[in-house]
Amino acid sequence: MSRFRNLLLAATGVAALGAIPVATQAQQTQRPQAQSQAQAMQPAAKKTGLGRIAHPDEVKAWDTDVRPDGHGLPPGSGSVKAGEELYQTQCAACHGEFGESAGRWPMLAGGAGSLNREQPEKTIGSFWPYASTAFDYIKRAMPYGNSRSLSDDEVYAITAYVLFLNDLVKEDFTLSKENFLTVKLPNQGTFYDDDRETTERSFWKKEPCMKNCKAEPAKITGRARMLDVTPDSKTGPKVD
Amino acid sequence: MTSKFDDSAQRSRRAFLRGAAATGATAALATKAAAQAAAPGKPDPLITDIQDWNRTLGPGVDAAPYGKPSPFEKHVVRRNVPWLTADAISSINFTPLHELDGVITPNGVCFERHHSGVAEIDPTKHRLMINGLVDKPLIFTMDDLKRMPGRINRPYFLECAANGGMEWRGAQLNGCQFTHGMIHNVWYTGIPLKTLLDEAGVKASGKWIMPEGADSAAMTRSIPIEKAMQDCIVAWGMNGEALRAEQGYPLRIVVPGWEGNMWVKWLRRIEVGDQPWHHREETSKYTDLLADGRSRRFTWIMDAKSVVTNPSPQAPLRHKGPNVLTGLAWSGRGSIRRVDVSVDGGRNWQTARIDGPVSPLSLTRFYIDFDWDGRELLIQSRAMDNTGYVQPTKDELRKVRGTNSIYHNNGIQTWLVRGNGETENVEIS
Numbered sequence: 001m002s003r004f005r006n007l008l009l010a011a012t013g014v015a016a017l018g019a020i021p022v023a024t025q026a027q028q029t030q031r032p033q034a035q036s037q038a039q040a041m042q043p044a045a046k047k048t049g050l051g052r053i054a055h056p057d058e059v060k061a062w063d064t065d066v067r068p069d070g071h072g073l074p075p076g077s078g079s080v081k082a083g084e085e086l087y088q089t090q091c092a093a094c095h096g097e098f099g100e101s102a103g104r105w106p107m108l109a110g111g112a113g114s115l116n117r118e119q120p121e122k123t124i125g126s127f128w129p130y131a132s133t134a135f136d137y138i139k140r141a142m143p144y145g146n147s148r149s150l151s152d153d154e155v156y157a158i159t160a161y162v163l164f165l166n167d168l169v170k171e172d173f174t175l176s177k178e179n180f181l182t183v184k185l186p187n188q189g190t191f192y193d194d195d196r197e198t199t200e201r202s203f204w205k206k207e208p209c210m211k212n213c214k215a216e217p218a219k220i221t222g223r224a225r226m227l228d229v230t231p232d233s234k235t236g237p238k239v240d
Numbered sequence: 241m242t243s244k245f246d247d248s249a250q251r252s253r254r255a256f257l258r259g260a261a262a263t264g265a266t267a268a269l270a271t272k273a274a275a276q277a278a279a280p281g282k283p284d285p286l287i288t289d290i291q292d293w294n295r296t297l298g299p300g301v302d303a304a305p306y307g308k309p310s311p312f313e314k315h316v317v318r319r320n321v322p323w324l325t326a327d328a329i330s331s332i333n334f335t336p337l338h339e340l341d342g343v344i345t346p347n348g349v350c351f352e353r354h355h356s357g358v359a360e361i362d363p364t365k366h367r368l369m370i371n372g373l374v375d376k377p378l379i380f381t382m383d384d385l386k387r388m389p390g391r392i393n394r395p396y397f398l399e400c401a402a403n404g405g406m407e408w409r410g411a412q413l414n415g416c417q418f419t420h421g422m423i424h425n426v427w428y429t430g431i432p433l434k435t436l437l438d439e440a441g442v443k444a445s446g447k448w449i450m451p452e453g454a455d456s457a458a459m460t461r462s463i464p465i466e467k468a469m470q471d472c473i474v475a476w477g478m479n480g481e482a483l484r485a486e487q488g489y490p491l492r493i494v495v496p497g498w499e500g501n502m503w504v505k506w507l508r509r510i511e512v513g514d515q516p517w518h519h520r521e522e523t524s525k526y527t528d529l530l531a532d533g534r535s536r537r538f539t540w541i542m543d544a545k546s547v548v549t550n551p552s553p554q555a556p557l558r559h560k561g562p563n564v565l566t567g568l569a570w571s572g573r574g575s576i577r578r579v580d581v582s583v584d585g586g587r588n589w590q591t592a593r594i595d596g597p598v599s600p601l602s603l604t605r606f607y608i609d610f611d612w613d614g615r616e617l618l619i620q621s622r623a624m625d626n627t628g629y630v631q632p633t634k635d636e637l638r639k640v641r642g643t644n645s646i647y648h649n650n651g652i653q654t655w656l657v658r659g660n661g662e663t664e665n666v667e668i669s
Contacts, residue, residue: 047439050384054369054377062509063371065450065460067517094326104326106524116533120644127535128524137520140458141356144330147456190534191527196543200640203543205630208622210580210589218585218618220656222410222667224553230414231321 066136070181073135077176078157080164086154087161090143099123099165109165115187125166129188131180135159309348315339318349319417324406329357330457332400334421337547337568338555343425343596343603344395347479350424352486353400355457359506363490366454368436368474372512375441382490385474388431394473394496395602397570399423399542401499401526404649408638411654411665415554419653419665420547423570425603428494429477434469436510446512450519451493454508461502462516463495467540471496474507497572497601498540499647501526531642542572544631545650546579546606546623557612557661565608567592571625576604578624583610585618585654585668586633592621600626617657618668634667 066072088097096102099109111121120127124134139155141147150158160175163183169175175183224230309316318333325331335351352358363382371377400422406412413419437449442465449468453459463472473494476483483489488505495502501521516522516538528536546569551557569576575598580589592606606621623631634651641648656666 048388048435050387051370051378051380051439054371054379058369058379059371059377062369062452063511065452065511065517065519067513067515069515071513104323115529115535115644116531118643120529120533122524122529124524127529130518130523133518133520133523136460136517140460141456141520144356145456147356147458191523191537192534194536194539194541196536196539196541200632203630203632203636204628206628208580208589208624208630212587213589214585214587216669218587218654218668220618220666221669223656224411224414224665227412229321229323229412230418230553231319 064136064139066132066139068130068132070132070177073132073177073180074152075177076152076156077174077178078153078155078160079174080157080160080169080171082154083157083159083161083164086150086158090150091158094144099162108162112186115190123166124162125168125186127187128185129191131159131163131183131185134162135180313339316349318351319421321406321413321418330355332402332422334417335424336417336554337421337423337549338416338552340549341566341605343568343599343605344479345424345426345603347426347481347484347487350426350478350484350487351400351422353422353500354455354486355459356455358486359453359455360485361454361490361506366490367508368491369509370436370440370512371509372450373443373446373514374437374512375443378436378440380436382476385431385476385491388435390435391429391431392473393427393429393477394494395425395427395597395599396494396496397423397425397542397601397603398494398500398503399545399570399572401501401539401542401647404651405646407634407651407665408643408645408649411667414665416547416549416552416653417554420545420549420568422500423568423603425570426478427480428473428475429480430473430475430494433472433474433493433510436474437468437512440512442512445514448513448516450511450513450517451502451504451507452509452511453488453504454506459501459504459521460517460519461504461521462513462519463498463502463540465512467495467498495540497542499526499542502540526647528641528645528647530645536645539648542570543648543650544571544573544576544623544625544629545569546576546621546631547653548581548619548621548655551619551657551661551663552655553663553665556663557657559661560612560614563610563612565592565610565619567606567621569604569606569621569623570602571623571627571629572601573629574626575600575602576623577626579604579606580622580624581606581608582620582622583617586620586652589622612657614659616659617655618666619655619657620652622652 094102094105095108099107101107107121107123109123109125111123111126114121114126135155138158156175160169160173163169164171168183316336316339318335320328320331320333332353333351335345335349366382368380403422404419407419447465449463449465450460474491475494476491478487483492491507492505493503493507522537528539546567548565548567550566557563565581569579579592581592582589592608594604594606596605598604631650631652637651654666654668656664
């Protein structure tokens with residue numbers, strides 16, 4: 001995009017300025033209540049010519065995302081064995097030697113069969129629907145505080161090791177771009193799209209109760225104070 | 241108990257006096273009064289004595305080139321709940337709702353949620369890429385974006401889907417800052433995302449977009465193209481000034497009415513794709529685990545919700561007689577149509593007075609002016625939006641969702657106000 005063309009476009013914009021205030025005023029009188037969602041966005045009339053074409057290397061540098069269908073997986077591979085060594089130095093301090101978590105950092109392994117219990121343990125093996133999510137996330141954001149420091153082979157290896165910690169692959173397994181889609185996570189089938197508008201239809205009431213809505217006076221069944229977990233809880237106030 | 245709201249001022253005043261005598265609160269009344277005003281019949285030394293600020297000069301216009309709140313307001317700050325997260329870098333803090341009024345959240349107290357701390361980005365070094373299923377992958381500088389036609393300003397609330405997430409199993413945190421403070425409401429300045437997508441030319445197969453952050457968490461979420469084209473904004477301004485660093489300076493995406501996690505900060509890239517990416521923040525997080533062990537995904541919309549901000553545990557009642565009850569209501573499905581308030585734990589309700597703008601997908605402020613006679617109160621508020629959705633009770637929610645879902649807890653909050661004004665987060669039958 002030449003600087004000259006940008007200037008020309010800007011000049012066209014200036015020429016059109018005379019017509020703008022009328023529309024702007026009309027818009028302002030609509031704001032804020034009367035304007036509907038649909039009206040809120042004016043369609044872009046035509047191309048502005050602003051911005052420039054992205055260089056393929058720029059897209060490659062940032063577009064690292066991976067999808068469940070394997071789209072975005074880079075060439076490479078890594079073994080459980082290689083992953084174990086990397087995991088112990090790069091991951092175990094927060095996630096625990098066996099993915100059990102250290103402190104309050106996320107658990108990565110275990111928790112199978114816990115999802116309908118009182119204390120569900122949501123790990124890659126017990127909860128996550130797709131292995132691609134782990135690969136994508138490790139590659140973009142791990143290790144914590146040193147993102148983007150792992151090679152693609154290292155990301156494959158660590159992913160393989162985390163799958164191994166969840167008993168999803170064997171000890172001698174090597175994960176690669178080619179065999180990635182053979183790995184299925186056990187909980188994939190239990191996710192379903194938002195259905196609140198049908199399953200919670202009863203929350204759309206025409207006219208809620210206003211008088212004598214409960215037969216009995218309300219009784220207190222739980223109190224935050226009993227737990228005493230609020231930061232800097234203070235004693236009661238003085239009232240005049 | 242609701243009848244108290246309907247009392248004439250005179251009747252209420254008498255009720256207050258009876259209440260004061262009955263509880264023997266006269267002594268406390270006198271002690272407190274000394275700090276605030278003259279004892280009855282005596283002149284107030286704050287008036288009769290010359291105070292320092294009556295006599296001396298204050299700082300000049302150059303003392304604070306960027307102004308801060310009065311030092312007497314230094315308690316009005318965001319607060320963290322340290323036990324919630326492993327560290328303070330990948331963590332959350334809370335807006336002090338009980339100290340604010342109106343509908344706009346001041347920039348400095350808008351709650352923060354980061355996954356890798358606050359990225360510090362020189363705006364001249366920031367780039368926004370649009371790529372994927374587009375005719376032309378494009379790169380924009382901040383200057384480019386600010387030259388785009390069609391700049392808009394809109395007020396929207398941003399609520400974290402986990403707001404109230406600590407309360408699923410019962411009353412836990414004592415203060416609306418902690419139970420409801422993962423929300424803020426500001427004016428955004430920017431351009432419709434549609435403008436940028438049109439500039440790049442979305443291919444017919446482009447059904448989803450994925451915003452991505454430039455921080456070291458490189459946050460990503462999948463958003464349907466319809467929403468992206470409808471009302472999403474690429475914003476660089478909040479409340480008339482540049483975004484705060486902790487809110488994504490220099491650029492963030494605004495996804496009105498939808499959960500805050502999708503409003504990617506430090507926005508550096510938008511990819512267009514033909515299916516969702518199922519990334520970490522939309523699979524392992526921000527999915528709603530139900531009692532049967534199955535999970536809802538893509539629960540983007542924030543349902544109607546409200547909370548009484550005053551009184552609340554951090555803002556107890558301090559006076560009998562006239563008091564102002566106030567709170568906030570909002571809905572990710574539209575605008576607030578009505579807010580009802582109960583002081584007897586939901587047996588009887590009264591419609592609150594709304595003041596200020598009632599703007600879709602934005603906070604709405606409500607009030608009830610009342611006289612308090614020292615009686616114990618169980619205060620609740622109930623929001624209704626213009627789709628007919630009525631904010632459910634916590635028990636109604638638990639019946640459908642169980643207690644493991646973490647996200648989207650929009651149940652009715654109950655505050656217990658005791659005879660001494662102390663206010664507590666409680667659950668009721």
